[in-house]
Amino acid sequence: MRDRGAMRVGIFSNSNLSREEMVVRVRKTAPMSGAFLAEDVSTKKTYVVKPPQGVPTHFKVAAIDLGIKGATPKYMARLGIEVHVMPATSTFEEVKSIKPDGVFLSNGPGDPAAMVDVIALVRSVLTEGIPFFGICFGHQILGRALGFDTYKLPFGHRGINQPVVDLTTGKVEITAHNHGFAVAAPKANEFNTVYGTGRVTHISLNDSVVEGLEMNNTPAFSVQYHPESAAGPHDSTYLFERFLNLMQKPQLDFKAAN
Numbered sequence: 001m002r003d004r005g006a007m008r009v010g011i012f013s014n015s016n017l018s019r020e021e022m023v024v025r026v027r028k029t030a031p032m033s034g035a036f037l038a039e040d041v042s043t044k045k046t047y048v049v050k051p052p053q054g055v056p057t058h059f060k061v062a063a064i065d066l067g068i069k070g071a072t073p074k075y076m077a078r079l080g081i082e083v084h085v086m087p088a089t090s091t092f093e094e095v096k097s098i099k100p101d102g103v104f105l106s107n108g109p110g111d112p113a114a115m116v117d118v119i120a121l122v123r124s125v126l127t128e129g130i131p132f133f134g135i136c137f138g139h140q141i142l143g144r145a146l147g148f149d150t151y152k153l154p155f156g157h158r159g160i161n162q163p164v165v166d167l168t169t170g171k172v173e174i175t176a177h178n179h180g181f182a183v184a185a186p187k188a189n190e191f192n193t194v195y196g197t198g199r200v201t202h203i204s205l206n207d208s209v210v211e212g213l214e215m216n217n218t219p220a221f222s223v224q225y226h227p228e229s230a231a232g233p234h235d236s237t238y239l240f241e242r243f244l245n246l247m248q249k250p251q252l253d254f255k256a257a258n
Helices: 019-027 071-078 092-097 116-128 137-145 238-257
Strands: 047-049 059-064 081-086 102-105 132-135 149-166 172-184 191-193 196-204 210-215 220-223
Touching: 047 071, 059 071, 059 238, 071 081, 092 116, 102 116, 102 137, 102 238, 116 132, 116 137, 132 137, 132 238, 137 149, 137 172, 137 210, 137 220, 149 210, 172 210, 196 220, 220 238
Parallel strands: 059 081, 059 102, 102 132, 132 220
Antiparallel strands: 047 081, 149 172, 149 196, 191 196, 196 210, 210 220
16 A cells, blocks of 8 residues: 555455455445545535524525535634535526525535536636635635646545645644545646636645645635634634635625725
8 A cells, every 4th residue: 555555445254255356346346536426425405504693694605515514614604604505416506596605615525526517616606706715625626627637646635633834824734634636736836727827825744735726816715624623623714714805805896896
């Protein structure tokens, strides 16, 4: 495994199978590359998480559930966001029908390259200029929506003690990861896309994997890790505040124009 990276394995107990037969059994299991799994773990119906009593509602967010953790909408709700958690199969028309101030794309399992419909949804969000925030799987899907490839890591990032550096501030954050794919975006310079220019904002200190993306002229950003980690480090919860600011800016621009 050190030489070839993560792979499928089988554990056999009291088996009369030969070694060759065991290998055949293991190879019959589905590989992660090409796997479409988000729909299996996503909510089947939209549900709403409202701010707790005493917290005013400032924004409405469409959160696309690709395998979302319960702590995520609750955390956003405490910040005054009414979170509409929607199925992974939601269309852009369904998202737009709730008139969201922003769109959030969650973590989840599978190969981002297989999420063709969700990638198309994100491209529509970017085209419309709706503020967007993606984490983990959502980060990878943003990367593909921008035109970058994704690839399977030989050794996935797992655990709650992964060091990541913010390239803007130089600050190192301890973050929680659970992913086996990564985005192949250029780290040295700004990149060009059909949605304008952007840049890599964070990288892993362990293996230099891209850990964050941000667009310069389109209200969209993402990180590869879990900023709301529970249990785990909270070094990166400020990213939800950044999402709030991103949603506030279009409102301020509209008021200034009128």
